Amino acid sequence: MIIKTFLLFFYIGVFSFGGFYASLPLVRHEFVDKLGFLTVSQFTDIILITGMAPGAAGINAATYIGYKLAGILGSFAAVLGIALPTVILLIPLMGLVVKYREKPVVKAAFCGLAPAVVALVVGTAVTLGKDTLVDIKSVIIAVIALALMRYTKLHPLYIIFGFGIVGLLL
Amino acid sequence: MTYSIKTMSSLFFIFLKLAIATFGGGMAMVPILKREAVETHNWLSEEQFVEMMVVTQSAPGVIAIKFAVYLGYRAAGLGGVFFALLGLSIPSVFIMTFLAALISSGQGMETVDKFFFGVRPTVVALILGVGLNMGRNSLKSFFDFALFLFCLVLLVFFSCHPLLVILIGALAGIAKNKLGPQADKEVAP
Numbered sequence: 001m002i003i004k005t006f007l008l009f010f011y012i013g014v015f016s017f018g019g020f021y022a023s024l025p026l027v028r029h030e031f032v033d034k035l036g037f038l039t040v041s042q043f044t045d046i047i048l049i050t051g052m053a054p055g056a057a058g059i060n061a062a063t064y065i066g067y068k069l070a071g072i073l074g075s076f077a078a079v080l081g082i083a084l085p086t087v088i089l090l091i092p093l094m095g096l097v098v099k100y101r102e103k104p105v106v107k108a109a110f111c112g113l114a115p116a117v118v119a120l121v122v123g124t125a126v127t128l129g130k131d132t133l134v135d136i137k138s139v140i141i142a143v144i145a146l147a148l149m150r151y152t153k154l155h156p157l158y159i160i161f162g163f164g165i166v167g168l169l170l
Numbered sequence: 171m172t173y174s175i176k177t178m179s180s181l182f183f184i185f186l187k188l189a190i191a192t193f194g195g196g197m198a199m200v201p202i203l204k205r206e207a208v209e210t211h212n213w214l215s216e217e218q219f220v221e222m223m224v225v226t227q228s229a230p231g232v233i234a235i236k237f238a239v240y241l242g243y244r245a246a247g248l249g250g251v252f253f254a255l256l257g258l259s260i261p262s263v264f265i266m267t268f269l270a271a272l273i274s275s276g277q278g279m280e281t282v283d284k285f286f287f288g289v290r291p292t293v294v295a296l297i298l299g300v301g302l303n304m305g306r307n308s309l310k311s312f313f314d315f316a317l318f319l320f321c322l323v324l325l326v327f328f329s330c331h332p333l334l335v336i337l338i339g340a341l342a343g344i345a346k347n348k349l350g351p352q353a354d355k356e357v358a359p
Contacts, residue, residue, distance in 0.1 A: 013231060049269045052282055055189035056196065056234030059259050064266040072263070079259045083239070086231040087251060090239045093225055101221075105344060110220065112317060112343025114308035116335050117223040119321030122301035124197040126326050129294045138291040145295035149201070156201040156296050157191040160289055167288025168281065 001070045002077045009062055009081030027061070037069060058082055137170065173246035178253045180211060181242050185257030188234065190265075193286070194293045196233025201296040203237060204303075213245045216307045227332045234258060317342050 008030055012023055024047065031038045038046070050060045059079060066078030100106045133139050141163055148159050184206045192198045200223075207214045207222075214222060222244075226236040235255070242254035273279065309315055321338065324330035 013235075015230070045270070045273070049266055049273065052286065053262070053265050053269055054191055054193050055262055055265070056192075056199075056232055056258060058232030059189070059234060060262045060266055063259055063262040064270075067263060067266075075259075075263055079255065082232065083235045083255055086229070086235045086239050089231070090225070090229050090236060091243055091251075093229060094240060094243060097221055097225060104347070108347030109340040109343045110217070110224075112339040112341065112346065113224050113336065114217075114220050114339075115314045115318040116321045116339025116342075117220050117227075118301055118305045118308055119318050119325060120223065120227065120332055120335060121197065121200060121297060121304060122318075123322050123325035125294055125298035125301055126322070128194060128290075128297065132290045132294050138287070141288060142291040142295040142298075145292040146299050149296055149299040156205060157187055159296065160191050160193070160292050163288035163292040164285045165288070167286065168284045170284070170287065 002073050005066050005069050005074050006077040006081040009066070009078045010084055011081075013082040013085040023058075027065075031065065038065070042068075141166070173249060177246045178249055181245055181250050182253040182257040184241075185238055185254045186261060188237075189258050189261040192234075192293075193289050196237070197297055198293050199234060199237060201300045203241070204300055207241055207245075211245070213241065216304075218244075220304070220308065224336055227336055313346055 012026055012030070015023060015026055028043055032040060032043050046061055046064060049064070050057045053060045059082070062078035062082045063075040066074035066076070068074075070077065097106075129142070133142055145159055145163060148154050149156065184202075187206075188199050188202055192202065204219060208216060208219050222237075222240050226233060226240055229236060235258070238254035238258050239251050242250035242252070244250075246253070269282075272282070305318070309318055317339065321335045324335060324338070325332070
């Protein structure tokens with residue numbers, strides 16, 4: 001069971017282009033439809049819980065499903081499985097970047113990549129913000145958080161939990 | 171090459187923090203990651219942080235795992251990868267079990283909702299803050315701004331895949347260097 005868990009998550013790791021949520025149909029197909037390891041309602045619960053848990057959705061789901069299937073060792077097998085394709089793929093890719101970083105064409109590419117990456121980060125904020133900043137209170141929280149980040153040395157972790165507590169008190 | 175135990179334990183604790191304190195997916199990790207990797211530990215320069223974003227967005231997989239592998243390997247080799255992943259996954263067993271219990275008890279949802287009421291706008295603000303901060307570093311010319319806006323419109327209004335935006339960025343950079351004799355000084359060898 002542990003080896004099976006590992007292999008299944010390895011498979012999911014290989015095919016999860018675009019993050020964990022993009023691979024949900026695959027997870028459902030493997031664990032619910034094909035193997036029957038999880039019921040539809042267990043699967044829905046897992047999505048609900050990973051949605052509110054902090055950290056990486058992929059890791060959260062992997063540890064949780066792994067745990068349900070084969071205990072703590074199942075959790076480790078699942079995480080190892082989902083992470084291993086990334087380790088195998090990413091490290092050579094990093095080597096390539098280091099090797100070719102000084103080439104003129106790569107330098108030129110990075111001139112365009114820098115603005116594109118800024119757009120990715122700002123774009124994420126805008127997309128999330130469209131659904132999140134919906135009333136006066138949430139806008140005020142966002143403005144204060146932005147100011148705290150910009151003008152103080154406060155670690156983002158404290159800002160996040162600080163406003164979580166503010167949310168509980170409001 | 172040997173890496174210090176201190177670096178590995180820093181990696182472990184950074185990813186432990188990320189596992190506990192990031193809400194809303196891989197991109198929500200960027201504010202803490204940048205603070206730790208660029209400002210606190212100097213493992214990456216501003217340019218290398220852009221490199222990390224490009225590589226992690228281009229490869230398949232879960233974004234948080236890609237960050238752990240990338241930063242772990244850069245800072246402390248394979249051992250660093252191991253400790254970063256360990257830090258990222260240990261809290262999840264406890265958190266998931268705790269949340270499952272909270273939900274099945276039936277009264278937890280309201281508390282969770284209130285907590286998120288404060289957290290969600292904060293996460294948006296922090297991601298925006300990092301974006302603006304990176305923008306100050308890398309948007310220096312009209313070309314940079316135009317490309318940034320073009321990519322932003324593609325992402326926000328056309329829900330374009332990040333990989334396509336990365337490709338457009340790279341091609342635009344190369345095209346500009348090939349076409350313009352007035353290419354930026356940084357590009358000239």
